[in-house]
Amino acid sequence: MVVRAEATARGLPVQRHLQPSRLLGLGLDPLAESAYQALLERPAWTLQELALRLAVEPAITAEAVARLTALELVTACDDGLRLRPIRPQVGLTALIARREAELAGSWRELEQGRQAAAELATEAEELCRDHRGGPADMWWGEQARSGIRDLLSSASDEVISMSCTAAGQLDRCATPGWPGIAEGVGYRVVLTACAPDDPRYAGHLCRLxxxxxxxxxxxxVPLSMLSVDRTVAVLPLGISATGRAAGVSVLRLPGAVAAMVELFGRVWAEATPLGDPADPEHAGPGPRERTLLALLVAGSTDESAAFRMGVSVRTVRRMVSGLMERLGARSRFEAGALAAEHGWLQAPSARR
Structure with a gap:
């Protein structure tokens, strides 16, 4: 208010308030534009007189003058005290030309960035499609289907899976097409209780x-998942209206895989064997299990049976545990007797 009072006392016109800048796009804020316009009206004013005209402190006015000088719209007179504005036809025209050049450079940089972004996106997509084996991948469409088939084909110890139902159908991520179980590979599946009654999947479950x-x-079933050899876990990212996973997340982080395997173990312990558990003949052994039973009844040790069947000792012991559970046997001797009673024994046919 002191500056405004001094300007009034000296008979200088006082600017009541700053108008919105019309030259903001050229780098002039409202105060700088007002200072430039005031100098055009009264050329050769000193900084003090300009401050009085604008009714702002001299230090603030000096900042506005410095911006105008940097934009080459104001210069100092020979005496170093008075300010001389550059005519708009010259100063503003030159400023516009410089701004156009800057914008043209920015557009070139933007286009270069746009092209680089497109190239990077293409490279990332190809890398995601071609590179499998990172700690976490996402597969979509045919890539997901072929990737799951490759994982199953590479199994050497055990495959476990749980499957929810969606839209009345099983999640194909957790129950993929299975051409057959490789020698020595265990396969455990947990389904919701209503799934086996769906005729669309009866053939698949019977083959398993x-x-x-x-x-x-x-x-x-808390979630759908598939794990191969306890080293990789596959989870669906989304399920389409047909029940087929739209995409899958492939995890190889040991902690994440271990958590999925532990969850499966808890669900498996609470689940009921498919068919009537009180009727062992209804859920009879597969060919490998019959071979194992015959070898054990003939007196083979776990190690010997594993060698003759071409599997690991761990796989043999897991198969024995499963057979004893299905037979309701408390010992191997009792399991042999019950297996014979139900006609589960056959002559060994393992490779030598």
Missing amino acids: ARDGAQVRTVGR
Whole structure:
């Protein structure tokens, strides 16, 4: 208010308020534009007189003058005290030309960035499609289907899976097409209790059971998942209206895989074997299990049976545990007797 009072006392016109800048796009804020316009009206004013005209402190006015000088719209007179504005036809025209050049450079940089972004996106997509084996991948469409088939084909120890139902159909991520169980690979599947009643999947489940897979059902499956050899876990990212996974997340982080395997173990312990558990003949052994039973009844040790069947000792012991559970046997001797009673024994046919 002191500056305004001094300007009034000296008879200088005082600017009541700053108008919105019309030259903001050229780098002039409202105060700088007002200072430039005031100098055009009164050329050769000193900084003090301009401050009085604008009714702002000299230090603030000096900042506005410095911006105008940097934009080459104001210069100092020879005496170093008075300010001389550059005519708009010259100063503003030159400023516009400089701004156009800057914008043209920015557009070139933007187009270069746009092209680089497109190239990077293409490279990332190809890398995601071609590179499998990172700690976490996402597969979509045919890539997901072929990737799951490759994982199953590479199994050497055990495949486990749980499957929810969606839109009345099984999640194909957790129950993929299975051409057959490789020698020495265990396969355990947990389904919801209503899934085996769906005729669309009866053939698939029968093939699993015939090939030696263990299938159980439970009232509620917490999530769909597939794990191969306890080193990789596959989870659906989304399920389409047909029940087929739209995409899958492939996890190889040991902690994440271990958590999925532990969850499966808890669900498996609560699930019921497919079929009537009180009727062992209804869920009879597969060919490999019959071979194992015959070898054990003939006196083979776990190590010997594993060698003759071409599997690991761990696989043999897991198969024995599953057979004892299905037979309701408390010892191996009792399991042999019950197996013979139900006609589960056959002559060994393992490779030598």
